[in-house]
Amino acid sequence: xxxxxxxxxxxxxxxxxxxxxxxxxxxxxxxxxxxxxxxxxxxxxxxxxxxxxxxxxxxxxxxxxxxxxxxxxxxxxxxxxxxxxxxxxxxxxxxxxxxxxxxxxxxxxxxxxxxxxxxxxxxxxxxxxxxxxxxxxxxxxxxxxxxxxxxxxxxxxxxxxxxxxxxxxxxxxxxxxxxxxxxxxxxxxxxxxxxxxxxxxxxxxxxxxxxxxxxxxxxxxxxxxxxxxxxxxxxxxxxxxxxxxxxxxxxxxxxxxxxxxxxxxxxxxxxxxxxxxxxxxxxxxxxxxxxxxxxxxxxxxxxxxxxxxxxxxxxxxxxxxxxxxxxxxxxxxxxxxxxxxxxxxxxxxxxxxxxxxxxxxxxxxxxxxxxxxxxxxxxxxxxxxxxxxxxxxxxxxxxxxxxxxxxxxxxxxxxxxxxxxxxxxxxxxxxxxxx
Amino acid sequence: xxxxxxxxxxxxxxxxxxxxxxxxxxxxxxxxxxxxxxxxxxxxxxxxxxxxxxxxxxxxxxxxxxxxxxxxxxxxxxxxxxxxxxxxxxxxxxxxxxxxxxxxxxxxxxxxxxxxxxxxxxxxxxxxxxxxxxxxxxxxxxxxxxxxxxxxxxxxxxxxxxxxxxxxxxxxxxxxxxxxxxxxxxxxxxxxxxxxxxxxxxxxxxxxxxxxxxxxxxxxxxxxxxxxxxxxxxxxxxxxxxxxxxxxxxxxxxxxxxxxxxxxxxxxxxxxxxxxxxxxxxxxxxxxxxxxxxxxxxxxxxxx
Numbered sequence: 207x208x209x210x211x212x213x214x215x216x217x218x219x220x221x222x223x224x225x226x227x228x229x230x231x232x233x234x235x236x237x238x239x240x241x242x243x244x245x246x247x248x249x250x251x252x253x254x255x256x257x258x259x260x261x262x263x264x265x266x267x268x269x270x271x272x273x274x275x276x277x278x279x280x281x282x283x284x285x286x287x288x289x290x291x292x293x294x295x296x297x298x299x300x301x302x303x304x305x306x307x308x309x310x311x312x313x314x315x316x317x318x319x320x321x322x323x324x325x326x327x328x329x330x331x332x333x334x335x336x337x338x339x340x341x342x343x344x345x346x347x348x349x350x351x352x353x354x355x356x357x358x359x360x361x362x363x364x365x366x367x368x369x370x371x372x373x374x375x376x377x378x379x380x381x382x383x384x385x386x387x388x389x390x391x392x393x394x395x396x397x398x399x400x401x402x403x404x405x406x407x408x409x410x411x412x413x414x415x416x417x418x419x420x421x422x423x424x425x426x427x428x429x430x431x432x433x434x435x436x437x438x439x440x441x442x443x444x445x446x447x448x449x450x451x452x453x454x455x456x457x458x459x460x461x462x463x464x465x466x467x468x469x470x471x472x473x474x475x476x477x478x479x480x481x482x483x484x485x486x487x488x489x490x491x492x493x494x495x496x497x498x499x500x501x502x503x504x505x506x507x508x509x510x511x512x513x514x515x516x517x518x519x520x521x522x523x524x525x526x527x528x529x530x531x532x533x534x535x536x537x538x539x540x541x542x543x544x545x546x547x548x549x550x551x552x553x554x555x556x557x558x559x560x561x562x563x564x565x566x567x568x569x570x571x572x573x574x575x576x577x578x579x580x581x582x583x584x585x586x587x588x589x590x591x592x593x594x595x596x597x598x599x600x601x602x603x604x605x606x607x608x609x610x611x612x613x614x615x616x617x618x619x620x621x622x623x624x625x626x627x628x629x630x631x632x633x634x635x636x637x638x639x640x641x
Numbered sequence: 642x643x644x645x646x647x648x649x650x651x652x653x654x655x656x657x658x659x660x661x662x663x664x665x666x667x668x669x670x671x672x673x674x675x676x677x678x679x680x681x682x683x684x685x686x687x688x689x690x691x692x693x694x695x696x697x698x699x700x701x702x703x704x705x706x707x708x709x710x711x712x713x714x715x716x717x718x719x720x721x722x723x724x725x726x727x728x729x730x731x732x733x734x735x736x737x738x739x740x741x742x743x744x745x746x747x748x749x750x751x752x753x754x755x756x757x758x759x760x761x762x763x764x765x766x767x768x769x770x771x772x773x774x775x776x777x778x779x780x781x782x783x784x785x786x787x788x789x790x791x792x793x794x795x796x797x798x799x800x801x802x803x804x805x806x807x808x809x810x811x812x813x814x815x816x817x818x819x820x821x822x823x824x825x826x827x828x829x830x831x832x833x834x835x836x837x838x839x840x841x842x843x844x845x846x847x848x849x850x851x852x853x854x855x856x857x858x859x860x861x862x863x864x865x866x867x868x869x870x871x872x873x874x875x876x877x878x879x880x881x882x883x884x885x886x887x888x889x890x891x892x893x894x895x896x897x898x899x900x901x902x903x904x905x906x907x908x909x910x911x912x913x914x915x916x917x918x919x920x921x922x923x924x925x926x927x928x929x930x931x932x933x934x935x936x937x938x939x940x941x942x943x944x945x
Binding site: 286289290292293310314315316345366410463466467472474482505528529598600604605608612613616618638 | 783802807893896914
């Protein structure tokens with residue numbers, strides 16, 4: 207009985223707190239009290255965390271009227287968390303996420319269309335191509351609008367063990383004359399000897415990675431006709447899939463035991479010289495610098511070339527919730543937070559490329575130290591990833607594409623079976639989202 | 642009116658008054674149950690007949706049995722349900738076997754019996770998420786204690802990624818499931834064992850029955866009602882398991898550990914199909930009730 211009574215008391219207390227919160231949240235801007243914004247940040251790398259927190263503290267000091275509360279989130283479950291908080295009607299005002307999640311949230315009407323709210327300075331500092339990654343149709347397939355400010359971009363490069371390259375007489379290519387996939391495959395074979403593999407593909411989450419790289423051969427994986435989007439797996443889509451598969455099972459230059467690993471898991475083996483090259487996102491450089499043994503020498507190899515060096519781009523974004531009571535103040539904070547100078551700091555903290563053109567010119571992002579020049583130059587290869595515009599892509603990815611690609615790379619199904627699964631099951635999933 | 646009638650009526654009136662008093666006293670206990678259990682349950686059943694989807698100010702309309710029709714033909718869900726059954730049955734059976742062994746051990750005259758009983762309860766004290774995180778460290782491919790131990794014992798040549806390997810992921814989480822649920826099962830069985838009259842054992846021993854014979858002919862039959870109760874409860878509890886598996890694998894690799902509850906969770910909170918997810922929940926409940934009903938009915942009939 208006592209326990210029951212206590213829970214009744216708890217309900218009553220919660221109700222009282224809820225009422226109080228409701229009162230203080232309401233008309234605060236008229237009463238002269240400071241506006242309160244909640245900022246959900248997903249920063250996780252040490253430097254990035256520090257940069258985010260420092261910037262928020264600086265803003266709060268300079269803007270006593272608009273106080274920002276830093277809320278820590280995690281990439282692992284941010285979208286589940288957002289769905290519940292959107293449905294509950296109490297989402298964070300400023301939301302850090304990436305462009306692949308925005309299409310769904312925009313079409314569900316959870317995000318504010320920022321098109322008319324953005325200041326001109328910020329709009330012109332970020333190139334049109336980057337804005338494209340955050341431009342989607344609104345609720346119920348409404349007009350196109352900008353639903354987030356893209357600020358950090360990621361490209362796929364290759365990290366390589368310098369000593370092993372030198373021993374094999376392999377020269378590091380430049381951004382202007384990158385390796386082709388053919389060359390990369392040959393060099394991987396050359397670097398394979400005894401127990402050492404030329405390359406380690408960590409493909410625990412293979413979908414975004416493979417889809418982004420497939421643009422090297424113009425593989426888009428989706429086609430839209432008559433307002434209906436379907437999956438396609440033609441010769442262009444098969445190129446990168448087949449080449450990675452060949453490295454694993456034909457050339458035997460890729461370590462099959464790395465397949466189930468997450469992106470950072472092969473690093474210890476990489477330091478130990480078990481693999482000579484590690485295809486990875488540019489942010490992985492930070493982990494190498496933090497963890498690698500003192501005498502470990504490494505280089506960054508620019509993006510590979512198929513027909514082109516083009517890769518799909520996903521950007522990290524800041525958005526404003528549709529339920530936010532203070533969208534203007536939120537945009538004001540975002541445009542300050544993402545100005546050129548701050549983007550340099552954020553990019554360095556996360557080891558990614560800034561979208562701001564002013565920031566990209568910063569000397570510290572163009573030194574040859576730690577591969578920054580190659581990373582920053584690789585931004586040229588980034589184009590809008592076609593799947594960003596596909597409603598239902600997230601379900602396609604987790605339910606269909608991830609298991610199918612994992613089975614294909616584990617050599618359990620053939621490439622034809624893979625194509626069949628992606629198009630057959632994939633179209634069924636996409637149909638749920640088309641009206 | 643006779644005195645007897647008056648007395649009867651008086652007693653009846655007093656009885657009704659007492660009833661009212663009792664229900665009034667029950668109210669504080671009833672309100673939380675109504676608010677937190679019955680309310681959401683009814684709301685969930687209602688949702689399962691609608692097309693509720695994620696969306697700001699989304700319009701919800703009644704669609705009748707459409708969701709249930711889709712559930713029946715959803716191959717992904719039924720393969721997830723199969724995984725759920727494999728998981729629930731194997732965890733329940735293994736858990737019961739291990740717990741019975743442990744209970745028998747704890748029931749015998751050990752030294753430090755009190756300490757051993759307390760230690761056996763340890764997993765019970767942990768929230769499922771913490772259990773998930775702890776075991777993720779145990780199974781970690783490079784830093785996990787399991788790989789290190791097996792390598793030192795020369796059982797494996799290279800590190801195994803237990804939770805990401807298609808073949809080992811489900812067995813790996815089943816082991817964790819068994820470990821997690823053992824305390825409850827052990828406690829209940831231990832209580833049951835202590836209820837077995839020692840005279841029966843003594844009598845059987847006098848008649849010359851050995852340890853095994855006494856276990857089969859006395860302990861097990863005496864424990865039967867307890868065994869039925871705890872295995873049914875364990876089965877329901879296991880098939881509804883969510884938090885621990887979510888922390889361990891999130892349903893990966895490639896859906897090999899996607900239990901039905903995880904599947905429904907993803908439908909609702911990842912893809913935003915609330916109505917459909919509610920229908921999944923109702924369908925799971927119905928199937929579990931049917932399975933459980935059959936099991937209990939058979940057991941009771943054998944008992945009778």
